[in-house]
Amino acid sequence: MKYAHIVGWGSYLPEKILTNNDLARMVETSDEWIYTRTGIKERHIAGERETTATLAFEAAARALAVADLHPSQVELIIVATSTPEYIFPSTACRVQDYLGAARAGAFDLSAACSGFVYGLSMAANAIATGSVRNALVVGAETLSRVIDWQDRGTCILFGDGAGAVVLKGMSVPGGVLASTLRSDGSGGELLTLPAVYHNPVPMLGPEYLLQNGHKKNTIHMNGRQVFRFATKVVADAIEEVVHKAGLTLNDIDLIVPHQANVRIIESASKRLKIPMEKFFLNVDRAGNTSAASIPVALCDAVAANRLKPNDNVVFVGFGGGLTWGAAVVKWAVTPPEVSLLDREWKRARYIAARTRSRMRKWGRRVGAWLGGSPTPEARLKDANRPRRRKRRQ
Ligand code: UT7
Numbered sequence: 001m002k003y004a005h006i007v008g009w010g011s012y013l014p015e016k017i018l019t020n021n022d023l024a025r026m027v028e029t030s031d032e033w034i035y036t037r038t039g040i041k042e043r044h045i046a047g048e049r050e051t052t053a054t055l056a057f058e059a060a061a062r063a064l065a066v067a068d069l070h071p072s073q074v075e076l077i078i079v080a081t082s083t084p085e086y087i088f089p090s091t092a093c094r095v096q097d098y099l100g101a102a103r104a105g106a107f108d109l110s111a112a113c114s115g116f117v118y119g120l121s122m123a124a125n126a127i128a129t130g131s132v133r134n135a136l137v138v139g140a141e142t143l144s145r146v147i148d149w150q151d152r153g154t155c156i157l158f159g160d161g162a163g164a165v166v167l168k169g170m171s172v173p174g175g176v177l178a179s180t181l182r183s184d185g186s187g188g189e190l191l192t193l194p195a196v197y198h199n200p201v202p203m204l205g206p207e208y209l210l211q212n213g214h215k216k217n218t219i220h221m222n223g224r225q226v227f228r229f230a231t232k233v234v235a236d237a238i239e240e241v242v243h244k245a246g247l248t249l250n251d252i253d254l255i256v257p258h259q260a261n262v263r264i265i266e267s268a269s270k271r272l273k274i275p276m277e278k279f280f281l282n283v284d285r286a287g288n289t290s291a292a293s294i295p296v297a298l299c300d301a302v303a304a305n306r307l308k309p310n311d312n313v314v315f316v317g318f319g320g321g322l323t324w325g326a327a328v329v330k331w332a333v334t335p336p337e338v339s340l341l342d343r344e345w346k347r348a349r350y351i352a353a354r355t356r357s358r359m360r361k362w363g364r365r366v367g368a369w370l371g372g373s374p375t376p377e378a379r380l381k382d383a384n385r386p387r388r389r390k391r392r393q
Pocket of ligand 1: 028029030033034037038113152153156222223224226227230260261264288290318319320
């Protein structure tokens with residue numbers, strides 16, 4: 001039995017910032033309303049050339065640098081996201097390719113804002129059972145691409161970003177001590193992001209959504225009901241997971257919650273009688289980045305020296321599905337010093353990985369051409385060519 005320790009962490013927020021005042025010029029809202037109701041001041045928005053996979057790659061590369069793990073040693077990559085570029089190939093496979101992680105299995109995980117906790121739990125179990133020795137767990141989103149920018153009830157909340165951790169199996173007790181994962185599909189309609197618009201499921205299908213004033217392929221939320229759900233499950237999940245780990249609330253040094261709304265955290269703090277200082281918050285600067293919010297906040301907590309070896313930290317997530325979950329981690333590492341030279345050297349690996357990936361793509365094309373199969377372009381041209389009808393004999 002191995003203990004799954006967090007040995008690396010990294011985050012990436014796009015350069016472009018959208019402030020509350022910027023939003024007040026787009027919809028009927030104000031900085032004061034947004035800040036007092038949510039605690040958010042600004043959020044980051046992905047640039048034109050950025051995608052969920054590129055954000056995830058940046059966070060993953062940083063996490064691997066901290067863990068001092070070569071990409072070729074990574075055995076499992078889980079990307080929790082609600083905004084993949086494709087249903088397939090998965091964003092995780094693109095990250096695997098960008099990293100040059102040639103020996104890793106990779107898949108996306110869909111559990112909305114709880115995705116990172118779900119991924120952490122899956123990866124820790126895979127390590128504990130000996131199925132893999134290490135894993136990269138990433139939460140990454142480009143929510144700005146699926147927001148209805150005219151809906152002031154949602155567009156003020158969300159932002160883009162990515163966060164990642166490296167888990168490694170060690171014989172030293174600690175790491176992920178316990179996790180709890182929950183869902184309640186009966187509340188699915190409270191928070192939706194339709195993927196395929198000819199979905200025949202009556203409850204969440206296009207007719208239902210469009211009749212209720214929804215737009216295609218954007219996030220729709222019943223804010224008040226999600227808020228009510230969140231205030232209950234955050235407190236319950238923390239209590240449950242702490243108990244499962246054989247600890248008490250007094251043993252917890254830091255709680256890194258999903259960064260959705262300060263008022264949700266304040267409510268959990270009151271219910272559990274845990275002071276707000278024990279909750280780490282960065283929602284003011286990043287907004288709600290869904291699956292990315294917990295690992296991004298974790299990185300900020302480490303940077304702010306809020307974690308030291310042997311601290312017990314709780315991660316708690318909640319969101320669409322409905323889903324929720326929590327994990328307790330015994331923190332074991334102090335951040336290593338990574339020199340600039342070392343960082344640049346490590347980045348050079350990824351340029352080499354992309355070159356290798358391109359060469360493999362070209363190799364496939366040449367192989368197909370030599371074998372007589374048409375290139376994808378020729379196949380497309382052929383498919384679009386008007387065909388003559390065969391004469392009936
Ligand atoms: O990560 C996934 C999980 N998601 C969440 O956790 C989100 C949970 N929900 C929330 O955080 C809150 O429900 C919101 C921040 C979305 C909304 O806050 P609220 O205090 O629940 O506001 P409300 O929806 O009850 O609306 C109160 C009023 C309404 O006006 P009336 O009907 O009282 O006249 C809204 O139309 O505020 C109005 N309103 C706004 N006003 C200015 C709603 N959005 C805005 C806005 N600016 N952006």
